[in-house]
Amino acid sequence: MAQCRLILLFASLSCLAVAIVDASAGDSDPIYKGKNASNIVNSLLMGSPLMVHGIYKNHSISVGNNGTAAVTVDINGGRKEKLGDTPVKYHGKWPFKRVYGIQEPVSVALSALNLAMQFHGWVSFFILVNYKLPLRPNKKTYYEYTGLFHIYGLLAMNCWLWSAVFHSRDVDLTEKLDYSSAVALLGFSLIVAIMRAFNVRDEATRVMVAAPLIAFVTTHILYLNFYQLDYGLNMKVCLGMGLAQLLIWAIWAGITRHPSRWRLWIVVIGGGIATLLEIYDFPPYSGFVDAHALWHATTIPLTYLWWSFIRDDAEFRTTTLIKKAK
Numbered sequence: 574m575a576q577c578r579l580i581l582l583f584a585s586l587s588c589l590a591v592a593i594v595d596a597s598a599g600d601s602d603p604i605y606k607g608k609n610a611s612n613i614v615n616s617l618l619m620g621s622p623l624m625v626h627g628i629y630k631n632h633s634i635s636v637g638n639n640g641t642a643a644v645t646v647d648i649n650g651g652r653k654e655k656l657g658d659t660p661v662k663y664h665g666k667w668p669f670k671r672v673y674g675i676q677e678p679v680s681v682a683l684s685a686l687n688l689a690m691q692f693h694g695w696v697s698f699f700i701l702v703n704y705k706l707p708l709r710p711n712k713k714t715y716y717e718y719t720g721l722f723h724i725y726g727l728l729a730m731n732c733w734l735w736s737a738v739f740h741s742r743d744v745d746l747t748e749k750l751d752y753s754s755a756v757a758l759l760g761f762s763l764i765v766a767i768m769r770a771f772n773v774r775d776e777a778t779r780v781m782v783a784a785p786l787i788a789f790v791t792t793h794i795l796y797l798n799f800y801q802l803d804y805g806l807n808m809k810v811c812l813g814m815g816l817a818q819l820l821i822w823a824i825w826a827g828i829t830r831h832p833s834r835w836r837l838w839i840v841v842i843g844g845g846i847a848t849l850l851e852i853y854d855f856p857p858y859s860g861f862v863d864a865h866a867l868w869h870a871t872t873i874p875l876t877y878l879w880w881s882f883i884r885d886d887a888e889f890r891t892t893t894l895i896k897k898a899k
């Protein structure tokens with residue numbers, strides 16, 4: 574959760590970086606400006622070797638060009654490459670080299686690895702709480718946050734699945750699925766952070782905390798999908814939720830006597846350093862590895878560490894509760 578929470582924080586920070594830059598250098602290109610919708614669709618069918626993507630997009634993309642605008646970039650990116658110019662961004666996106674039609678092969682591979690890492694973390698957590706640790710007389714786990722982390726694991730895997738799809742092919746639908754999954758995960762991990770850090774174990778209090786947040790996140794997702802995919806607004810929402818949980822974990826890790834708090838510290842600090850990759854944005858090296866791809870690489874070890882913290886926490890809580898019962 575911290576990991577994906579961080580991921581989303583960085584995603585939002587990256588959106589912020591783009592919002593500041595706003596119009597990309599390539600947007601003023603006369604050829605780019607001259608493209609109309611049908612040309613764009615034709616270019617898409619042609620499947621050019623260079624392509625752009627982005628978690629970065631500025632707000633000025635009109636609805637009609639959304640997604641398809643990337644193809645125009647593609648053509649111009651290719652033209653620029655041939656002229657030997659340094660790559661420029663179009664609509665906040667770098668040109669990438671495609672592999673078998675995959676727009677950003679490195680980001681896709683890394684998203685898949687993140688997905689595998691989340692799956693490994695979740696399965697090992699499942700085995701630990703259900704088969705390795707003792708159960709209560711009613712067959713439920715001693716760990717009070719089991720259900721929350723199961724939902725977290727599913728949302729995280731869902732998030733990386735759509736990230737891989739989105740980086741394979743950036744169109745309206747894949748973009749919305751990716752953004753929605755990310756927002757859902759970020760919102761849920763904020764709920765988990767509050768529950769765990771404040772030791773919210775009573776059912777009624779949990780509902781009181783979760784209900785307004787779930788309502789807010791649901792409304793935001795519906796707004797993005799069915800009213801307007803507002804990148805600026807989404808950035809603010811993600812940044813707010815991301816910073817809130819980062820702060821909660823950082824403060825909690827600082828004051829708790831938890832035996833595995835150092836893992837939490839590494840996740841928080843490592844996440845902070847990784848954020849710099851999204852802020853310090855550079856063009857794709859050899860047309861493949863950009864800052865965003867590197868950032869996806871950093872989340873892999875952080876995910877491992879994060880799930881090992883959750884497993885430690887489950888063990889720690891179980892031992893404490895059994896001792897108390899005796």
Ligand SMILES: [Zn+2]
Pocket residue numbers: 628680736740865869
């Ligand atoms: Zn990504």
